[in-house]
Amino acid sequence: MRLRALNLRRPFLSKPLNALGLMSGTSLDGIDVALLRTDGEDVVERGPAVTYPYRPDQQALLQDALREARPLESRDARPGILAEAERALTAWHAEAVADFLRVHPAAVDVIGFHGQTVIHRPERRLTVQLGLGPLLADRTGIPVVFDLRAADVAAGGQGAPLVPVYHRALAAGLNERPVAFVNIGGVANMTWIGREGELVAFDTGPGNALLNDWCARHTDVPLDRDGALASRGHVAADAIGQLLKNNFFATAAPKSVDRNAFDSSLLDGLSPEDGAATLTRFTAATIAGSAGLVPEAPRLYVICGGGRLNPTLMRNLRELIQAPVIAAEEVGFNGDSMEAEAWGYLAVRSLKALPITFPGTTGASQPRSGGILAKPVK
Template identity: 40%
Template structure:
């Protein structure tokens, strides 16, 4: 089996499909080596991206035809990204042991919805069989549902990789993924159990607000937020959301934190920039609250994901957690833009080797589980 795996993921913001080709090696001392051979982000078709973002901001029901159509179109987009990545890396399909595809989350409700009797579920679209067919590479997909079936949240799934690559004895660390949703991995320096959970919005609300009011897909450099002032009353109303007080393990998505949720807290006299500044403060303060409650002696916060490139957000995180080192995973030799895609390459490897991909201490599942469905080449 080749030692190269290709990971694919598109986050909650649907701002591109991240592809990472990674070489993994199990060292003799039991640690893991991971080398990013190639990484790139490939654009969505604009019409499809707009459709995905719209679906994340509303609760309108789709027809079965809509779901089936999206499943195929998303798979084709992922397959195109995989094929381009393989070509751009000067490789061929035979060089890749497997593709690990996260897919695009349509709904994530691991707790169900008690008020209307919906059973716990998670749904990621992007047919793995079609990706395998169009790439000629074995594809592992649908990673989250097995963990949910075992009573877990199906998320986050990368803490095991974070622990393998970034844990160090004697220092309490945390890894913060700043995608559409923020999630934390807690790495205690005393060898205690790894924990991980979503904390709430990271970039998703800011991106959606910026797109609606400026036409830009994201707030480049945090400029819009920097032009505004935090509205303390609005921030308090947003922070009063009961989800933030739920204990870990917990996870969430765009179906909960969307612009309709923000607009329900507005009073009508806020400026666009002030709302953006307040949404940034919401991300920073809820992350700080969660980390302070769960691992108060954290010495180092290692950031990855698109939010690392927002200096206003990174500065706000540092101000919310004085005395803590807040830095990019780049300082540890891991490209922050490709950490998640690397994670799904690793999950594909775990599945092919028959190894668990989840951590029950993170997701709340009944035990370790081999994740995903394998679609042979």
């Protein structure tokens, strides 16, 4: 199939583009690929989406990379296993793109490439996403926008979350205001959209990462499938109290957090079931508590990401939140592909030099664009 190369003339950019978003999340589940036709503003036509789960060996390599990245001081350093992991990750994404376009042929104008976050320390102006944009562009023959967080972090912003401007575009079809979009991936984050389209966004705390890591250590499966393990356990309220002492929860929004910021060793004396129940309740409690960080309590919570598929977590959220809590599909969205869709949307905004971060979403001093464009050389 012949793919159209990107022409950066302004008349071209005034039209909606076919953008492919690629997301590899902090929960290490796999690669989400989503096709979107968008002008980066009001036009949003959602296309097909596919998730390519990581094999156990791929997950193991990424886990090694996460451990190797903990002492990083420079965003360009790739010591130890990190260089190997970055090239491998890029190759996996190229393979995912090829398979996706084989099944869903399309003339793609641009790819939005998230990469794999291995460390996020905005207080040190440091964020590292593994992924070689130029290599992906060469492997796919499609221009790639990557490294979308770095400019915001370098300017003193949190560099996360970046999806809020896409949430606002989706929310144009909803009547409820204020509305909250909550994405529960490895880390959970909230986008609050006010009555006049105002944006406030921040990480709420842990999402699935702590629970997944707990299950990996105590069971044969690295996740609590259908919330079954937690459903058989009892919540250790004192452990939640200790976890809530983390300084992150005393910090005003906007704010972001690394997946490794919380110490689940406090639960080491618990049974697998009780630990899972406690971590599930902890995630729900931190999401519910985030209502105190926004100007007005949301009238509706739309839950996205893998966490919405955990019935025990959803039940906990509905017990703790005094507003309707629904999965994204209940209002016609795809909770699995929303972040990948957003990366396609952000790539188009980057090409048009439109802002992708805002004072209310990352703490940036002013709205700011970001991202690096890599064109294929072949």
